[in-house]
Amino acid sequence: MKPDEKIIVGRIVAPHGVRGDLRILPDTDRPEIFKKLKTIYIGEKPYTLKSARPHKNVYILHVEGVDDRNTAETLVSKIVEVPFSELPKRPEGTYYYFQLIGLAVVTEDGTKVGTLKEIMETGANNVYVIEGEDHKEILIPAIPSCVLSTDIDAGRMTVRLPEWE
The missing domain is CATH 2.40.30.60 (RimM)
Known part of the structure; x- marks a missing residue:
């Protein structure tokens, strides 16, 4: 940017x-x-x-x-x-929403999951709405056990899909 x-x-x-x-x-x-x-x-x-x-x-x-x-x-x-x-600088490892929207989302083994299209704010933690390759929505909780890494410069987020996906 x-x-x-x-x-x-x-x-x-x-x-x-x-x-x-x-x-x-x-x-x-x-x-x-x-x-x-x-x-x-x-x-x-x-x-x-x-x-x-x-x-x-x-x-x-x-x-x-x-x-x-x-x-x-x-x-x-x-x-x-x-x-x-x-814009005020964000603490290390945190991002503005506009920096996350549009990121390619992949699994640990590099399999493409889709594109981050929305962030839902819930009471406990945020939920990332991913538009899958088949245009189906995949919901991923924004917690460390599911979101493994975020690389803004590379335009990629690496996730571990919850067992129910």
């Missing part, structure tokens, strides 16, 4: 108040990243992020240059993006 490649992190759903705050519906599994960002892109235009705070199921952002409700309303429905290089 190129450092300047932009990643969608949310969408503006409404203004908030009269001072130009924006309600952002996060499109990330870690919306707390908004608190660490300095610049966001709204409709290809960069904005300096002045503040970010959670509010119910959205984040309230205030950006430089948007200081009233009328200006904020013009940004409703626009996507919010961040250059990949500006």
Whole structure:
């Protein structure tokens, strides 16, 4: 992934108040990243992020240059993006969802299982939805005994299929 490649992190759903705050519906599994960002892109235009705070199921952002409700309303429905290089670094061995979606999934012996197409969040652990070669869905729990390795650079995840597969 190129450092300047932009990643969608949310969408503006409404203004908030009269001072130009924006309600952002996060499109990330870690919306707390908004608190660490300095610049966001709204409709290809960069904005300096002045503040970010959670509010119910959205984040309230205030950006430089948007200081009233009328200006904020013009940004409703626009996507919010961040250059990949500006995302907070993940701890070793952990990844952003967008880095995992699309990976080729293979077994320990190299047999192709399919392509990771979705990540379901459950109460206990995430579940990876793999689209098999025959377009059948295969569900794999995202736990160390099933997910043996992930190589983002090679575009591959190695798994041990659960016995029920």
